[in-house]
Every structure is written in structure tokens, then in C-alpha cells.
Amino acid sequence: MxxxxxxxxxxxxxxxxxxxxxxxxxxxxxxxxxxxxxxxAWRWAGRRAGGSRLRRVGTVAGVFVYPVKSCRGVALQRAQATPMGLRSGDMRDRFWLFIKEDGHMVTARQEPRLVLIAVNCENGYLTLNAPEMKELCVPLKLSGTNPVYNCRLFGMDIQGRDCGDDAAQWITTFLNAQSYRLVHFEPPMVTRKSRDIFTTFRSTDEIAYPDCSPVLVISEASLEDLNSKMEKKVQMMNFRPNIVVTGCSAFEEDSWNKIKIGNVELKGTMACPRCILTTVDPETGIIDRKEPLETLKSYRLCDPSERQLYKSSPLFGWYYGVDKTGTLQVGDPVYKIVH
Structure with a gap:
């Protein structure tokens, strides 16, 4: 050696x-x-938001708005986040609503075939298309002479301007039902306050015709987890989210609290209690009344301490309010704001 x-x-x-x-x-x-x-670096962004650190938790896989309540959603590449939810130009989330002549709302809970109606906004018109129906075109700017109705949603009043007799005839013919009318929420009208529905929301959270929240977030992993427990799989569209996130674990969206997407900041408010509307097949318009609710109830009921808030509804997805307006798009990283 x-x-x-x-x-x-x-x-x-x-x-x-x-x-x-x-x-x-x-x-x-x-x-x-x-x-x-x-x-x-993927998990921790090397920057701060208002003195807070950002931890990456996923990626935006889908962005959706539902211009007419209970009709099909519209997939977007990018959207503006406003205090009243997502929008893309004239396409705003649940700014149109079907009502009975007495003003009470009509949704897919009562008329499941509403989910078959495809919606778009272009060239100054809202367009509706449905099986075996001629396309309906409704002007986005309605005449001031069209009557304004007091509409009733979940025990609360909100206004809507009537979209005319052609729209009323079209929806009544398609559903082969009693006389329904289509109304539009216009900006000068008074919004509904989410806080008046659930006290978990803030005074800044406001909506037109959504059930209660400006934004609903669901992860792809949560849907996969649910489908792993079901014989007949369901689609994300059964749950009508605004933002779909990929790259996280199942139900992780429940714990994010505050998130940043693009230059938008969202504040989690409460879980989404699911109802019978989730049992409407978005492809056929047939209501099942059992699944996926029964499977969700087997493992997604609230803690007993929260029963006053959620009652017996299973939870799927998380409601968010808009803390900072801006623009978000498919492919954007989703960051949890960590204090």
C-alpha cells in the first residue's frame, strides 16, 4: 500500500x-x-402575498360558468373573478333564471331536462339550444319596457327582467310544462347576500341566482375518490363547479382556506351541502333521486358539531368568496396562502 x-x-x-x-x-x-x-420550488413559491407565503397545492384543470341556472355549463379558458363570481364578457354565472308565473324559481330539481339546454353568449345575444328545438336567441340588452319580476329563490326575493314571450314559449314547449318565463339579472338590481343564506359567508359575498356562493371549487381527486366507491360513475358536471383543480389529494380543497390563482385571491367559507340536483344525469336529463347522494352520505356527512349548518346533507366541494378580483385561467398554479 x-x-x-x-x-x-x-x-x-x-x-x-x-x-x-x-x-x-x-x-x-x-x-x-x-x-x-x-x-x-413546485410546492413553495419563492414570493409572498401580503406578508404570507404561497404553497402550491395544484393546477387549474377547468373553469366553468353556468349563465342560465340549471342549464349546461360553459367551459372557459380564462375568466374574470368578480365579487359576484366568474364572468367572461357578457357570460356571467347564473345571471338568467327560469321562473313560474308567480315568480318562484324553476331548477333541475323540478325540471331535470333543463340540464340538456346548451347556452352561449355571442354577438349581443344569449342563445339556447335543446334537443329537437330551434335555437332561441334572446337579446342581452332587454327593452326597458319589459316587466321586472320579483323572483323567489330559497325564501329570498330578487328581481329579474322578463326576456319576452318568445323565450317563455320556447321553454314551455321544450319542457311540455306549465307556463314558465326566463328572466335576467341586470347590474342595477339589488344582489342577494350570501351571508343572509349562511352566516359563514362575509358581507362582501354577493350573488344573483346561484344557490348561495360566488365560487365553487372541486378537485378531480375528490371525484375519483367518489367514483371508486360507486358502480355507476358520475361526472364532474353532476356537481356544477366553477373551478376544477388537479394535482392534489381527494378533498384537499376543504382545507385550503385562502388560495391564490393568477392574480385572484379566494377565501374558503364552507363546504357545499349537496342536494337532489346532483342525481340528474347531465347527458340524459333523467333524475335518479338516489345516486351519488346515497354514496356520499355513507362517508361525507358533517361533524355532529356542524349539523346545525349542514343538517343531513353530504358535503362535496368547497364554497369560496372573492377576496381579490382579477383573472384566472386553465393551467394556472393554485397556491394556498399560508400565514
Whole structure:
């Protein structure tokens, strides 16, 4: 053994590696370090929001608005987040509503075939298309002479301007039902306050015709978890979310509290208690009345301490209010704001 080798052995160290092997290990180490740092960078954004750290929790996989309550959603690439929910130009979330002649709302709970109506907003018109029906075109800017109705949603009053006799005839013919009318919420009208429905919301959370919240967020993993427990799978559209998130674990959206997407900041308010509308098949318009509610009830009921809020409804998805308006889009990272 040479003197140099003895010196290495005396200190309990390995002798120097051949240069090629040392270079190989060095490169491997650098790659491992880069991967480690890359993973860390993916989870933690190297910036702060109002003195808070941002931790990446997922990616936006889908953005949706539902211009006419209970009709099909419209998939968007990008949307503005407003205090009243998402919008894209004239396409606003649940700004149109079907009502009975006495003003009470009509939804897919009573008329499940409403989910078959495809909606769009273009060239100054709201367009509705349904099986075996001629396209209906309703002007976005209605005449001031059209009557304004007091509409009734979940025991609360809100106004809506009538969209005319053609729209009323169209929906009545399609549903083969009693006389219904289509109304539009116009900006000067008084909004509904989410806080008047559930006290968990803030005074700044306001809506037109959604059930109670400006924004609903659901993760793809939550749907996969539910479908793993069901014989007949359901679609994300059964649950009508505004923002779908991928890259997180099931029901992780329940715990985010505050999130940042693009330059938008959202504040979690409460879980979404699910109702019989989720049992309407979005492809056929047939109401099942059992699934997926029964499966959800087997493992997604609230803690007994929250029964006053949620009663016996199973929970799926999370309601958010808009803390900071801005723009978000498909592919945006979703960050949890960590204080």
C-alpha cells in the first residue's frame, strides 16, 4: 500500500475515485439536488402575498360558468373573478333564471331536462339550444319596457327582467310544462347576500341566482375518490363547479382556506351541502333521486358539531368568496396562502 493510500485509510476515508466515476457521481448528485430543489420550488413559491407565503397545492384543470341556472355549463379558458363570481364578457354565472308565473324559481330539481339546454353568449345575444328545438336567441340588452319580476329563490326575493314571450314559449314547449318565463339579472338590481343564506359567508359575498356562493371549487381527486366507491360513475358536471383543480389529494380543497390563482385571491367559507340536483344525469336529463347522494352520505356527512349548518346533507366541494378580483385561467398554479 502506498503512503497516500495509507493516509486515506488512517483517517477512515475512502481513497479518491477514478476521475470518470467521480464525475459520474458528481453529475448524479447534481441531478438529485436539482430534482429536490425543483420539487421544493413546485410546492413553495419563492414570493409572498401580503406578508404570507404561497404553497402550491395544484393546477387549474377547468373553469366553468353556468349563465342560465340549471342549464349546461360553459367551459372557459380564462375568466374574470368578480365579487359576484366568474364572468367572461357578457357570460356571467347564473345571471338568467327560469321562473313560474308567480315568480318562484324553476331548477333541475323540478325540471331535470333543463340540464340538456346548451347556452352561449355571442354577438349581443344569449342563445339556447335543446334537443329537437330551434335555437332561441334572446337579446342581452332587454327593452326597458319589459316587466321586472320579483323572483323567489330559497325564501329570498330578487328581481329579474322578463326576456319576452318568445323565450317563455320556447321553454314551455321544450319542457311540455306549465307556463314558465326566463328572466335576467341586470347590474342595477339589488344582489342577494350570501351571508343572509349562511352566516359563514362575509358581507362582501354577493350573488344573483346561484344557490348561495360566488365560487365553487372541486378537485378531480375528490371525484375519483367518489367514483371508486360507486358502480355507476358520475361526472364532474353532476356537481356544477366553477373551478376544477388537479394535482392534489381527494378533498384537499376543504382545507385550503385562502388560495391564490393568477392574480385572484379566494377565501374558503364552507363546504357545499349537496342536494337532489346532483342525481340528474347531465347527458340524459333523467333524475335518479338516489345516486351519488346515497354514496356520499355513507362517508361525507358533517361533524355532529356542524349539523346545525349542514343538517343531513353530504358535503362535496368547497364554497369560496372573492377576496381579490382579477383573472384566472386553465393551467394556472393554485397556491394556498399560508400565514
Amino acid at each position: 502506498s503512503g497516500s493510500s495509507a493516509a486515506w485509510g488512517g483517517f477512515g476515508l475512502l481513497p479518491p475515485l477514478p476521475q470518470s466515476r467521480a464525475a459520474w457521481l458528481g453529475a448524479a448528485g447534481a441531478l438529485a439536488l436539482a430534482a429536490l430543489l425543483g420539487a421544493a
